[in-house]
Amino acid sequence: MARPKVDLPSAEHIRALADSEGRLAVRVTPGARSESVVIESGRVLVKTRTKPQDGAANEAVLSVLAQALGCAPSRLHLLRGATSRDKLVQLG
Numbered sequence: 001m002a003r004p005k006v007d008l009p010s011a012e013h014i015r016a017l018a019d020s021e022g023r024l025a026v027r028v029t030p031g032a033r034s035e036s037v038v039i040e041s042g043r044v045l046v047k048t049r050t051k052p053q054d055g056a057a058n059e060a061v062l063s064v065l066a067q068a069l070g071c072a073p074s075r076l077h078l079l080r081g082a083t084s085r086d087k088l089v090q091l092g
Helices: 011-016 056-069
Strands: 023-030 036-040 043-048 077-080 086-090
Touching (some): 011 036, 043 056
Antiparallel strands (some): 023 086
8 A cells, every 4th residue: 555645834834944044943753653844833843754773863864855856765864853753954
C-alpha cells in the first residue's frame, strides 16, 4: 500500500521564517504516524515516520523539508540539534 501524500505549506511561507542568513529553526517529531510540515505560531514543525536511530530521523527531516521547499536535500545542512528535537537548518 502506498504512503499517503505529505501535507506541505508553500515554500515562500517556510522561507519567510528563516533569518537573514538563511537559517531556519525547526521542531521535529520523530516516529509520527504521518509525515508533514506545518507552520504553527511562527514555528516550523516537521513530523516524520522515521525513528531517531543513527541519524535516520535527521535525514528524513531534511528530505521532507527539502520536498516542501522544492529543492534537493543536499542543499540543506543541519547546523545544530543532531540529537535534539529543536534543530537549526541552513537553507541552500
